Each structure stands twice: as C-alpha cells, then as structure tokens.
Amino acid sequence: MTIKAVRNLRRASQIMFFVIFFWLILKTTFEVSFNAADATEIKLPYPVSIALEFDPLAALMTLLSSWTLYEGLLWSLVVLIPTIFLGRFFCGWVCPMGSLNHWVSEIGSERLSRKGKNKIESNRYRRYQRIKYYIFFACVGAALLGSLQAGLLDPLSLLARSIGTFLLPVLHTMTAGALAWMKGLGWPPLIGGAQAVYDLLTATVLPYRQAFFHGILTIGMFFLVVLALNRVFTRFWCRAICPLGAMLGIFSRYAIFGLQKDERACDKCNLCLERCQGADNPDIGSKWRQAECHLCLNCQASCPQGALKFRFFPATAGTLTNPAPTPKVDASRRKVVASLVGGLALVPLFRSGDAFEKNTSPFLVRPPGAMPESEFTARCIRCGQCMRVCPNNALHPTILEAGLEGVWSPVLIAKIGYCEPTCTLCGQVCPTGAIQKLTLKDKVGDKDTPPNRIGTAFVDRGRCLPWAMATPCIVCEEWCPTTPKAVYLQDETVLDRQGREVKVKLPYVDPALCTGCGACEYACPVADRRAIYLTSVGESRSPKNQILLERVRR
Amino acid sequence: MERREFLKKTGQAAALAAVTGGLGLVFHNRETSAYHPLVAASPDFTIPADPLFPTVALARRDDPAQALQAALDAVGGITRFIHTGDRVTIKPNVGWDRTMEQGANTHPVLVAEMVRRCLDAGAAEVIVSDISCNDPRRCFLRSGIRDAAEKAGAKVILPVDEDFLQIDIGGELLTVWPVLKHFVETDRLINMPIVKQHSLTRCTIGLKNLYGILGGRRNQLHQQIDQSLADLASYFRPTLTVVDATRVMHRGGPQGGSLDDVTIENTVFCATDPVAADSRGAEFLGLRGDQVPHLVLAEKSGIGTVDYRAAGYVEVA
Numbered sequence: 034m035t036i037k038a039v040r041n042l043r044r045a046s047q048i049m050f051f052v053i054f055f056w057l058i059l060k061t062t063f064e065v066s067f068n069a070a071d072a073t074e075i076k077l078p079y080p081v082s083i084a085l086e087f088d089p090l091a092a093l094m095t096l097l098s099s100w101t102l103y104e105g106l107l108w109s110l111v112v113l114i115p116t117i118f119l120g121r122f123f124c125g126w127v128c129p130m131g132s133l134n135h136w137v138s139e140i141g142s143e144r145l146s147r148k149g150k151n152k153i154e155s156n157r158y159r160r161y162q163r164i165k166y167y168i169f170f171a172c173v174g175a176a177l178l179g180s181l182q183a184g185l186l187d188p189l190s191l192l193a194r195s196i197g198t199f200l201l202p203v204l205h206t207m208t209a210g211a212l213a214w215m216k217g218l219g220w221p222p223l224i225g226g227a228q229a230v231y232d233l234l235t236a237t238v239l240p241y242r243q244a245f246f247h248g249i250l251t252i253g254m255f256f257l258v259v260l261a262l263n264r265v266f267t268r269f270w271c272r273a274i275c276p277l278g279a280m281l282g283i284f285s286r287y288a289i290f291g292l293q294k295d296e297r298a299c300d301k302c303n304l305c306l307e308r309c310q311g312a313d314n315p316d317i318g319s320k321w322r323q324a325e326c327h328l329c330l331n332c333q334a335s336c337p338q339g340a341l342k343f344r345f346f347p348a349t350a351g352t353l354t355n356p357a358p359t360p361k362v363d364a365s366r367r368k369v370v371a372s373l374v375g376g377l378a379l380v381p382l383f384r385s386g387d388a389f390e391k392n393t394s395p396f397l398v399r400p401p402g403a404m405p406e407s408e409f410t411a412r413c414i415r416c417g418q419c420m421r422v423c424p425n426n427a428l429h430p431t432i433l434e435a436g437l438e439g440v441w442s443p444v445l446i447a448k449i450g451y452c453e454p455t456c457t458l459c460g461q462v463c464p465t466g467a468i469q470k471l472t473l474k475d476k477v478g479d480k481d482t483p484p485n486r487i488g489t490a491f492v493d494r495g496r497c498l499p500w501a502m503a504t505p506c507i508v509c510e511e512w513c514p515t516t517p518k519a520v521y522l523q524d525e526t527v528l529d530r531q532g533r534e535v536k537v538k539l540p541y542v543d544p545a546l547c548t549g550c551g552a553c554e555y556a557c558p559v560a561d562r563r564a565i566y567l568t569s570v571g572e573s574r575s576p577k578n579q580i581l582l583e584r585v586r587r
Numbered sequence: 588m589e590r591r592e593f594l595k596k597t598g599q600a601a602a603l604a605a606v607t608g609g610l611g612l613v614f615h616n617r618e619t620s621a622y623h624p625l626v627a628a629s630p631d632f633t634i635p636a637d638p639l640f641p642t643v644a645l646a647r648r649d650d651p652a653q654a655l656q657a658a659l660d661a662v663g664g665i666t667r668f669i670h671t672g673d674r675v676t677i678k679p680n681v682g683w684d685r686t687m688e689q690g691a692n693t694h695p696v697l698v699a700e701m702v703r704r705c706l707d708a709g710a711a712e713v714i715v716s717d718i719s720c721n722d723p724r725r726c727f728l729r730s731g732i733r734d735a736a737e738k739a740g741a742k743v744i745l746p747v748d749e750d751f752l753q754i755d756i757g758g759e760l761l762t763v764w765p766v767l768k769h770f771v772e773t774d775r776l777i778n779m780p781i782v783k784q785h786s787l788t789r790c791t792i793g794l795k796n797l798y799g800i801l802g803g804r805r806n807q808l809h810q811q812i813d814q815s816l817a818d819l820a821s822y823f824r825p826t827l828t829v830v831d832a833t834r835v836m837h838r839g840g841p842q843g844g845s846l847d848d849v850t851i852e853n854t855v856f857c858a859t860d861p862v863a864a865d866s867r868g869a870e871f872l873g874l875r876g877d878q879v880p881h882l883v884l885a886e887k888s889g890i891g892t893v894d895y896r897a898a899g900y901v902e903v904a
Contacts, residue, residue, distance in 0.1 A: 063724060075725070209748070231749075241724060243748065424722045453722060455684055455729070498810060507787040508806040512720065516845035517838075522786055538786065556720075558807040 040334040043125060047132040054129040054189075057081050058196050061462055062240050063424040074473050077461060080105070082418050084129075085189050085464040089113040089284075090277040091414050094183040095465045097176035098411035103466035113284060120285040124271055124278050125310065125327030130188035131278075134270050135310060135329075138263040149307075155266055156309040158322055158363075162272045166364040167372040169279035174376020179407060180383060180438055182376075184414030186276050194441065195256035197421035198246045198430055203253070205243045208234055245449060246420065248430035248441055271327065272312050279362075282324030286360050292321050292332070293347035296355040298340035305332035305341055315341060321358035383438035394434045395568035398445040398488045398549065401452055401476060402460040402469040405574045412467035415441040419459035419468055425450035427551070428459060443468075445487065447551025447567045452487060454514045454550055488549030489571035489580065490520070490542045496564035499537035503529040509540050509553035509565045519546035520553055520565075544571060544580050632776040632826045634668060636859070642898040643863050645856035651833045652700040654855035657903045659704065659829075662857045668827050669775055671709030676773040677701055677741070678825075680781050680796050681717040681732050683842045684725040690834035690849040691842055692726065693781045695735035697831050697855065701777060702739035716744040716769045717799045720842075744769055751802045758818025760811050765802035770823070778825040778861065782832045782868045784840035787812055789879050791841045792868040793828045793861050794820045817884035820861055824890065828864040830856050835871045862891025863898045 034042075061081040085091060086105035089112050096102050112123050124131045172183035184190045208231055215227040235241075246252075262269040271278050292315060299317040306316050313325035315332035317340065333341045351357030387393075393406070400419055403409050420428040420443055427450035430441040443459070445452060454477055460470040471485055478484030490509075498506040513520040522538035529535050542553075542565070549567055557563040570578050644661030648654035659665060669675060679693035687695055698715060705713045715736040719726040723745045727733035733743045744750075751765040770776060780796035787809060788795055794816045798805060800823065808815040832854040839848045852871060858864035862885045866876025876882050876893040885891060892898040 063722075075728070212749070241745070241747070424724065453684060453725065455725070504810050505787060505812070506809045508809050510786055511806075511809075511841060514842055514844060516843070516848070556806050558804060558809065560804065560807075 036330065036334045040330050043328075043330060046126045047135065050127045051129040051132045054084050054192065055196065057084050058193055058201075058418075058421065059238055061197065061418050061421045063422065063456075063458060064241070075456065075458070077422070077458065081422070082416070082462045082464040083108070085193060085414070085416050085418070087112050088187065088189045088277065088464075089116075090183055090187050090280050091190070091465060093280065094172060094176045094181050094187075095412050095414070097173060098179050098181045099408060101466075103412070103464075105464065113281075116281050116284050116288075118288060119290045120288040120323055120326055120328055121278065121281045121311070122328045123281055124275075125329040128188055128271075128277075130192040130275075131268070131271050131327070133192070133260070134263050134268045137260050138267040138310075152267075153303045153306045156306045156312050157319070158312050158314045158325060160363075162312060162325060163364050163368075164273045165275055165279040166283070166362055167368055168274060169276040169283075170369050170372040171376035171379070172276050174373040175379050176376075176411075178377055178380035179411045180380045181411055181413060182379070182438075183276050184416065185440065186274060187414060188270070188275055188277050190414045190416040191256070191259070193421075194252055194415060194417035194430070197417045198244075199249055199253040199256060201238065201240070201421075202244045202246055202249065204234075205239050208239070209243065242426065244421075244426045246429050247444070247446060247449075248432045251432055252417075252430060252441060267312075268310055268327075271310075272325070283362055285323050286362070288323055288360060290328075290343065290345050291323055291347040291358060291360075292326065293342050293344055294321065294355055295340045295342070296352060298338045300338055302337065304335045304337065308332060308335045317355050320356040322363065323358060323360040324362045380438075383436060387436065393436075393569070395570065396444070397431070397434050398447070398551070398567055398569045399572065399574065400428055400443050400445060400459045400468050401485045401487050402457070402471040403443075403487075403574055404467060404469060409467050409574075410435075410438055410442070412465040413439070413442045414465055414467075416464065417441070417443075418462040418464065419443050422458045422462045423450065424456060424458065425453055427452055445551060445567070447554035448563060449555075451551035451555040452549075454548070454552075483573070484515075484548045486548045486571050486573045488551070488567045488569045489544050489547045490549065490551070490553050490565050490567050492540055492542060493562075493564045493566060496559050496562065497540065498559070498564070499525075499527075499539050500564075503527045503535045503537065505535075505537050506558065507538055507540070508556050508558055510538075512552040512556040514550060514552055515546050515548060517546065519543045519548070540565065547571065630771060630822050631824045632774070633824045634826055634859070637663065637667070639663070640667070640859075640899075641901040642860045642892075643856055643858040643867055643895050643900045644903060645854060645867065645901070646903040647852075647854050649853055651694050651696045651831075651853070651855060654833070654853065655697055655700050655829065655857075656704075658855050658857040661901055661903050662827075662859065665704040665708045668777075669705050669708040669710050672711045673705075673709070673774040674712045674714070674772075675705045675710045675775040675777060676714045676716065676769050677705075677736075677777045677779055678717060678770065678796065678799060679715065679732060679779040680799065680831075681723070681726045681730050682720045682799065684721040684729050685843060686729055687731050688834075688846060688849075689843050690781065690836045691783065691840075691844075692730035692732065693779050693831045694833050695731035697829070697833070698732050698741075698779060699735035699739035701779060701829060702736050702741040705775075705777075706740050710775075713741040714744055714769050714773065715741045716746065716767060718746045718767055718802060719799075746802070756818060756822045758815070758822060760814045761808070761818035761822075764805075766800055767802060770800040776823070776825040778828045780828070780830055780868075781834070781836075782830060782871050783836040783843070784838060784872055786840070788816065788881055789874055790865070790869045790872050792830060792865040793825075793858075794865055794881055794885060795841075797823055797825075813881040813884050816881040817888050820885050821888045821890050825861060828858045828861050830858070830864050830868050832856065832868060832871055837872060858895075860891040860895070860898055862886055862893055863895035863900075866893045866895045867900070 089109040092106040092109035308331035310329045311327040313322040428443045494500040498504040510520045551567040640663040646657035683691040685691035754766040780793045785791040
C-alpha cells in the first residue's frame with residue numbers, strides 16, 4: 034500500500050468516525066417502535082453514548098474523582114492502550130472534534146497568512162502548545178478533589194453537547210422559520226419544495242418536537258469560537274487546548290512507532306511543514322515531537338524525496354543538522370506542579386462560595402436518579418446526552434445555577450418540560466453514571482418501594498387563580514400523576530371584588546406524596562411565572578435537603 | 588451642467604424616490620390588527636336525524652368489539668354515518684401515558700374496531716389523532732392505540748406544530764384558537780371518549796374529549812370551563828359519539844394510575860346527540876346529567892338533550 038493510499042484511508046476513517054458520532058447523537062432521542070409490547074419499559078434501540086465511553090479522558094477523570102470506572106468506560110482502554118504503542122492516532126484518525134477542526138482549518142482561505150512561508154512558519158512547534166498540558170494537569174488536580182472539570186473541554190463532550198443542544202435546535206428553528214416564511218409568500222411551487230426539504234429534515238435529523246435549551250447561547254458561542262480559532266492557527270484547539278490530546282500525548286511517551294527522517298534525501302522544500310496538522314516539527318533541522326504528532330501522515334505523503342517515513346522502532350540517533358526526536362512532553366515540571374496545585378485550589382474556591390450545598394439554588398432540580406451533588410459533580414462530563422434524549426425537553430444545561438463548578442450540567446426546568454413519570458431515558462444514556470440507571474419500579478415506586486423524587490411542588494398563593502383571584506382552576510390537580518394525587522383540593526367559598534360568593538377549589542400539595550415531577554408547574558395556566566412551582570427539596574438523592582422529619586437521615 | 592446630465596441625475600434620484608415611496612404605500616396598512624383567523628370550512632359533521640333509530644344505544648358485552656358492534660347496529664349501523672369515499676377522523680382520548688388497564692385512554696380494541704368499520708363502509712381514509720397532554724409518542728405507544736389503529740388500517744397522526752390552524756370558534760368565551768387541522772379538514776368526525784371523573788367538570792366524557800382538538804395553552808380555559816366546553820361543542824359537532832364505558836375511572840381523574848380507582852363495566856354506547864351521550868355516561872359516576880353544569884349549558888345552546896331517555900334511548904339485550 035502506498036503512503037498516499039494510507040493517507041486516503043485516514044481520511045475515510047475520519048469521515049466514518051464523524052458520521053458514526055453524529056448518527057449516535059441523532060439517535061439519542063425517543064423514537065422507539067410503536068409496538069405495544071415495548072411499552073412497559075421504554076428503552077433506546079442503540080447504545081447511543083458508546084462514543085463517549087471510548088473517551089480515555091472521561092474515564093481517567095471520573096476514575097480520579099469518583100474512584101470507579103463506570104460501566105462502559107472500560108471501552109476507553111481500546112483507545113488508550115494502542116496510543117501507548119502508536120502515539121496520538123486517535124487525534125488524527127478518529128476524534129470527530131479533531132476531524133471537524135481539521136476540515137475547518139483546511140477550507141480554502143485567501144488570507145496571505147495561511148499561505149506559503151507564513152503557513153510553514155505557523156506549523157512549526159510553538160510554546161503555546163504547552164497550554165494543553167497545563168489545562169490537563171489542572172483538570173487532574175480538580176478531579177483529585179472530586180470536581181470533574183475536564184468535561185468542559187473534553188472534545189467528545191464538547192462536540193456531543195454542541196451538536197445536541199446547539200446545532201440541531203438552531204437548525205430546527207431556522208428551517209421551521211424558513212418554511213413558515215415561504216408559506217407566507219404563498220407561491221405553491223416554492224411551498225411544495227420547501228415542505229419537501231423540511232419533511233426530509235424531519236425524517237432524518239430533526240427531532241419530533243422543537244427543543245429549546247436554556248444555556249444554548251454560552252454553549253454555541255464556545256463552540257463557534259473553537260471552530261473560528263482554526264482560521265488563525267491550523268487545529269488550534271487540538272494543538273493548544275485539548276486536554277484529551279494532552280493526555281494521549283503524555284501516554285505516547287514510550288511509543289514504538291514514529292517518524293524517521295533521512296537528512297541526506299531532504300532538499301528542504303518544507304512541504305512537510307506546510308501540510309503538518311499537529312505542529313510537531315516533521316522537517317529536517319528540528320526536533321520531531323512525538324507528543325504533538327496526530328499521525329495524519331501528511332508529511333510522509335507530501336515529501337517528494339521520500340525522506341520521511343513512519344515506522345516501528347524508528348532510528349533515534351541525531352546529527353548536527355537533524356536533531357534526535359523527543360518522546361517527552363514539552364512542559365516544565367514547575368508549571369505542571371503549579372497547574373496541578375491550581376486545579377486543586379479551584380475546588381475549595383468553588384465550594385467555599387454560595388453554590389455547593391450551603392446556598393445551592395432551590396431551582397437546581399437534578400434529573401431522576403442523579404447521584405448526591407458531591408458525587409454528581411465528580412461524574413458529570415456535561416456531554417448533554419441527557420438533555421438531548423429527554424422527550425419532554427425538561428433537562429437543560431445550567432449556566433450558573435449549579436455554581437461555576439457545574440456550568441452546563443443538567444437542570445430540570447419544569448416550566449419548559451416536566452419529568453415524565455414512566456421515563457428513565459436520561460439514566461440510560463448517561464455515560465458516567467452521574468445519573469444512575471433506574472428501572473421503572475425504581476422510578477415510580479410501588480407499595481414497598483418509594484418513588485424516585487427530584488423535588489417538591491409549592492403553591493404560590495399570591496398568583497394562584499383560586500387562592501388569589503376567586504377564579505376556578507384545578508389544572509395542577511388534573512395533571513398530578515401520583516396515586517393518590519399529591520396535589521389535592523379543598524372546597525372553599527370566597528368573595529370576589531363585588532362581594533359575591535364564588536365556589537372554588539383551593540390546591541394544596543402533600544409533600545409526602547409529591548415526587549417533584551413538575552407536571553403541575555408545566556401545566557399551570559399562569560403563563561409567565563407559574564403559580565405552582567418546583568424546588569429541589571425532598572429529592573431522593575439528598576439526606577439533608579428534606580422537609581419531612583421521617584425522610585431526614587443524619 | 589449639461590441638460591442631459593441634469594436629466595439623468597434627477598431622473599435617477601426621482602426613480603429611487605418613486606420606488607421608495609411606492610413600496611411604503613404598497614405595504615402601508617391602516618388596520619392596526621393584521622390578524623385574520625381562518626373560519627373552519629365545515630365543523631358541523633352531523634348527519635340528519637332519523638326517527639327510525641334511537642339517539643342513544645347502549646350494549647354490554649364482555650368483548651368490547653362486540654359491544655361496539657351491537658350498539659352501532661342499534662343506531663343504524665356504520666353505513667348510516669360513513670359513505671364511500673369519506674375522509675374520517677376518529678378522536679379517541681389518548682391524553683395520558685397510561686396503559687389500557689388504567690382506564691385513562693380509550694380502549695385500543697374499540698378504536699381499532701371503529702377503524703375497521705369505517706374502512707368496511709368505504710371510507711377513503713381514516714385518521715386517528717389526538718393532542719395528548721403527556722408526550723404524544725408515549726401516550727400513543729403505551730395506550731396501545733397507535734399499534735391497534737395502524738394494524739386496523741388507520742393513519743395515526745401525532746400532532747406537530749405545523750399542522751395547527753388558527754380557527755375562529757366564535758363562542759362566548761372560545762374565540763380564536765389553534766386547532767389541529769385533521770379535525771377540520773375531514774368529512775366525518777367520530778368522537779370516542781372514555782368515562783372518567785374530573786374534579787372541576789365532575790365528569791369528562793365526550794364534550795371534554797373535544798378539548799383534545801385544541802392546541803395552545805388550553806388549560807387557561809379551566810377558569811370558565813363549563814362555558815368553554817359548551818362553546819366548543821356548539822362549534823365542533825361530531826357525526827357520532829362512541830362512549831367507552833368498558834372501564835370507568837371514579838377517582839384520580841382524568842389521569843388516574845391506580846387500578847383501584849377503575850371499575851370494569853364492559854359497556855359501550857353510540858349516540859348521535861353528544862349531550863345525551865354524556866348525560867348517560869355521567870350515570871356511571873353516580874351523577875345525573877342535570878347535575879353537570881357544562882351539559883346544562885350545552886343543552887341551552889341547542890346542540891342536544893340532557894334527558895337522554897326523552898331523546899330516545901335503547902339498551903341492546
């Protein structure tokens with residue numbers, strides 16, 4: 034096989050893994066067959082989070098922060114162990130975020146800075162590439178104290194989150210808006226065509242219902258900035274920021290596969306540098322850096338003299354004009370220690386403030402089956418799969434509701450969607466066990482088992498129609514799914530403004546029965562701020578955040 | 588300046604001024620509200636009364652399909668209601684993510700049987716749809732209705748935003764409201780409710796089931812629910828009301844959940860008068876029709892009779 038064929042194989046591999054990743058996220062949605070036999074316990078037909086389970090960074094960080102390797106995360110060894118022998122093949126051949134960065138970097142540009150000599154110079158190894166190692170070690174520090182921050186910058190989490198909660202919803206809004214606009218123009222062929230395109234999109238990529246996400250602006254901006262940086266430096270994210278790339282770079286310390294340069298054959302054309310993705314100095318005259326190389330093989334394929342060859346056990350002897358390659362990561366020991374300490378220090382900083390348990394927002398309602406907050410923050414990688422799969426659009430990325438520590442972790446916003454009593458999909462897709470898998474019985478309970486509770490509803494008597502406005506309404510009671518209903522009604526005769534008697538039914542909430550699903554808040558007709566609302570107190574996962582004495586565990 | 592140049596320059600400016608001013612005039616709108624709701628083509632799907640047949644016919648059978656068949660035959664058989672080439676929309680209650688046994692949704696066997704009857708009578712197309720309260724995908728799955736209706740040959744349509752029309756219902760309280768188009772753009776509408784307790788309207792049967800054709804924040808209607816139900820029933824008049832009383836929910840309605848709240852009655856009845864149908868149904872909950880305010884209001888607006896016996900009632904042996 035010629036080197037050009039191998040390079041084409043790499044390109045095919047990048048496309049294939051990107052398509053698989055995208056397809057898995059598309060399938061992270063409730064679209065089971067409507068066979069009545071499936072109705073008892075609704076499950077997704079595919080292991081949609083499997084791509085995230087192959088992520089060594091998620092595996093290492095959850096291991097450090099929770100001291101367990103949850104379920105499918107063992108798959109990450111399939112990536113990590115070959116990396117030890119080969120180097121960062123994952124970055125060049127597999128990583129869908131890396132591929133996206135690669136493609137965005139390579140789209141033709143008229144800017145002078147991206148051509149010829151400028152491009153060659155920008156592809157030489159630079160000191161800014163060390164940043165990723167310091168980020169990685171800061172994440173390790175935070176993880177050691179039980180705070181998983183790597184998920185913010187983990188490329189697989191980043192891409193899953195950005196596609197699921199940003200790209201697809203925005204695409205949906207755009208296409209629905211365009212369709213409505215074209216319908217408004219009233220020209221039948223245009224409407225027919227637009228409808229056909231829209232139907233095709235709904236049949237392929239768009240979910241059954243338009244999803245709305247609370248933290249979408251921050252997620253979208255972050256993603257777009259990451260993509261835009263590729264226009265300044267080729268694969269800037271992969272070279273300078275990506276903590277997964279850093280981790281794989283560190284693990285390629287003892288790689289037995291690498292680049293061998295033949296200085297006699299080289300005529301200094303620098304085509305290798307012009308095509309280099311990782312900025313790892315493939316040219317003769319500088320030190321090749323194993324830890325930076327993505328194994329894209331562009332250098333070997335573009336070398337007209339055949340002076341560059343990737344091979345097992347490459348010759349490592351150096352000469353004056355061809356310095357020996359280095360397997361070492363270019364990060365100063367001092368700064369590594371400093372980043373680690375910085376990461377460690379982040380945790381007390383996060384937790385001495387408002388957000389962690391002392392003054393947590395009452396509206397921080399976590400998904401059903403979520404672990405206690407300290408273990409939850411030790412595991413959530415903010416991939417957004419739970420938000421994507423939630424059939425009611427109930428789960429949303431936080432901005433600051435869970436403190437700085439929990440940016441983009443899931444929160445239930447009942448006003449937009451409530452927690453479907455018989456649904457357990459969020460736990461099914463969580464790759465790290467931050468949301469545990471619940472059976473239907475765990476979720477709804479039975480005579481011997483209490484149901485899983487995520488909060489408690491409260492009536493806002495100042496806004497409630499029967500309580501405050503002498504107007505009948507029972508919608509919260511009607512929607513309450515528990516048996517008997519946690520929302521109950523008491524008959525009352527009240528006086529309206531004219532002093533006439535009006536019979537109303539006043540809603541009350543029984544905290545012993547309420548599971549915090551939020552259906553009442555969702556359905557309440559007081560449109561802007563609901564007259565019945567959900568807070569987290571009473572959640573099964575916390576022994577302290579309780580009202581009822583019999584539930585408080587010390 | 589030359590004359591030619593003067594003409595050219597002023598001409599250009601004048602042309603732009605004319606276009607600008609013209610566009611302003613074209614788009615100028617003196618109406619302060621540009622909102623023109625649709626008026627439904629024909630929301631009245633009723634058929635002419637026939638003195639040969641009773642208004643309400645009730646049958647008790649262990650098999651729901653047989654009960655439906657017996658009751659349907661007693662009111663004139665399917666051919667009285669459905670003719671060759673008709674587009675038929677069936678509106679069962681698929682409001683909640685509940686199983687058939689929990690009695691919150693219409694029995695799937697009844698829906699399937701009705702679909703088959705309509706197709707046998709030559710219907711061109713039978714649509715089954717509802718605007719569920721819970722996630723419609725779940726409701727149609729767990730209730731068994733999607734599976735049963737599709738196997739029987741119906742087109743099951745879950746509501747999507749693009750399918751709503753703004754319709755002027757023209758009621759006292761209900762005016763312009765989004766309605767799912769499948770309940771308007773059809774020839775025959777068959778209402779298939781189930782009998783359940785409801786804490787505000789006391790019972791939810793056929794009139795309340797029609798709520799399921801409305802989109803928007805329909806729960807705001809609960810402030811004056813009786814009047815809004817009467818408005819809705821006066822406007823949307825189904826061809827036939829088929830009431831599922833195979834299971835009756837006495838407490839915890841309309842969503843239920845506990846099997847203890849449900850009794851098994853094995854009864855189905857068909858009615859050409861929606862008010863009479865509900866009045867009969869209310870008796871399963873220990874209510875007389877005249878104790879149900881929305882039925883009384885509906886009778887006042889002239890769409891039916893609370894006293895179903897006077898309207899013509901048979902029980903099939």
